[in-house]
Amino acid sequence: MSKGRGRGRGRGGRDEDRRRGRDEDRSESSGSGSGGGRSDIEFEDSNVAGNSSFDTFSCNVIDENFDTPDRVRPDRRFSRAGANTLKLEMSDGEDIEFWNFKDDDDSDSKDEFPSRPIRVRVGEVVHSEIKGEKNSHTIHHHGINPTTFNDGVGHTSFEVNGRYTYQFQPRYPGTHFYHCHKNTVLHFEMGMYGLLIVDPASGPGSLLDGDLEYDVEAFWIPDDVDPRWRDLNHSAGLCNEDAGLNVFRPKYFLITGVENTRTRRHRKVRVDARVGETVLVRFLNASYSVVRTTIEGLDAEVVGTDGRILGDPDRPWAQPYTIPAGEPFETVSAQRRDLFFRPTEPGEYRVRMEFHDWITGEIHDNGRGVAETVIRVRA
Numbered sequence: 001m002s003k004g005r006g007r008g009r010g011r012g013g014r015d016e017d018r019r020r021g022r023d024e025d026r027s028e029s030s031g032s033g034s035g036g037g038r039s040d041i042e043f044e045d046s047n048v049a050g051n052s053s054f055d056t057f058s059c060n061v062i063d064e065n066f067d068t069p070d071r072v073r074p075d076r077r078f079s080r081a082g083a084n085t086l087k088l089e090m091s092d093g094e095d096i097e098f099w100n101f102k103d104d105d106d107s108d109s110k111d112e113f114p115s116r117p118i119r120v121r122v123g124e125v126v127h128s129e130i131k132g133e134k135n136s137h138t139i140h141h142h143g144i145n146p147t148t149f150n151d152g153v154g155h156t157s158f159e160v161n162g163r164y165t166y167q168f169q170p171r172y173p174g175t176h177f178y179h180c181h182k183n184t185v186l187h188f189e190m191g192m193y194g195l196l197i198v199d200p201a202s203g204p205g206s207l208l209d210g211d212l213e214y215d216v217e218a219f220w221i222p223d224d225v226d227p228r229w230r231d232l233n234h235s236a237g238l239c240n241e242d243a244g245l246n247v248f249r250p251k252y253f254l255i256t257g258v259e260n261t262r263t264r265r266h267r268k269v270r271v272d273a274r275v276g277e278t279v280l281v282r283f284l285n286a287s288y289s290v291v292r293t294t295i296e297g298l299d300a301e302v303v304g305t306d307g308r309i310l311g312d313p314d315r316p317w318a319q320p321y322t323i324p325a326g327e328p329f330e331t332v333s334a335q336r337r338d339l340f341f342r343p344t345e346p347g348e349y350r351v352r353m354e355f356h357d358w359i360t361g362e363i364h365d366n367g368r369g370v371a372e373t374v375i376r377v378r379a
Contacts, residue, residue, distance in 0.1 A: 075124035079104035098191035115194030143176035143307035174307035224250035260371035304338025
């Protein structure tokens with residue numbers, strides 16, 4: 001986990017501060033191009049132009065490098081290269097392959113899973129560049145509402161075989177994520193995703209400008225891995241062949257990239273706080289399971305759900321609610337929760353996540369699909 005250094009500092013701050021300092025001195029060219037892309041867009045034979053078919057929607061989606069329409073100077077810029085391949089050694093000695101998005105400005109990110117967060121502020125114009133390294137991919141900024149051309153959903157726009165700069169401007173603070181949207185079921189399972197955090201205009205340290213402040217920020221991202229899917233190729237199942245993507249039997253269970261044999265006290269997962277501090281946990285269910293989470297000894301106040309903050313005075317119909325200590329709550333794939341904890345007593349509070357099969361309801365892998373961590377509170 002990460003301890004906030006005063007108001008306005010939390011995880012992802014390194015990327016955020018570096019981007020802001022660099023971008024303030026950088027200007028866009030007067031043209032709308034993104035650097036070597038095509039401006040002569042021809043969608044006549046595509047799903048985009050309304051010529052919808054299985055072929056245009058799934059099997060032979062447009063695969064090009066286009067210019068960014070209506071491109072303007074950004075307030076913040078990110079570059080992600082993918083798919084980068086890395087291997088993580090599991091407790092049984094197996095090396096499991098993952099794909100990620102590498103931060104093009106930091107070579108250390110090539111070994112990070114999940115991919116490094118993207119962090120922006122409400123109202124900023126954001127440029128998020130994808131650089132394809134193997135085959136074609138996209139970046140879909142899940143929960144953001146850009147133009148169709150910048151949505152990163154290949155079925156309704158295009159896939160990228162070289163590079164493209166997505167342009168968007170977030171309007172609301174919240175917890176989102178970004179991921180590849182080509183052959184989404186497989187590429188997401190392989191690890192091509194990361195958190196996308198939209199802070200209020202004032203920056204980290206609160207969920208709304210001047211309200212819902214926090215001292216400590218942590219990320220809990222449950223995920224599960226079926227190693228059999230690692231034998232599939234990049235486009236498995238796209239052209240109507242039966243690739244077996246309807247059969248999911250996970251063997252490994254992780255929280256924020258850490259296997260469940262090490263999650264209880266691992267620094268990426270464990271939360272450290274002091275009595276009287278407010279803890280924010282950004283929770284993303286990145287698994288293909290129904291995750292049942294139980295937090296012992298601490299009430300959890302749900303202050304955000306699926307990228308929307310609860311308690312915003314401009315939206316009085318959506319208010320925070322409390323999950324009592326020891327009462328489980330369930331999330332499914334892609335759901336997010338922003339959780340506040342306000343501990344009043346020191347101690348170690350156990351957190352248990354169970355990965356349940358969608359169909360049978362049983363805990364995966366004959367009951368072994370469980371991961372635990374703790375919230376450690378000091379006086």
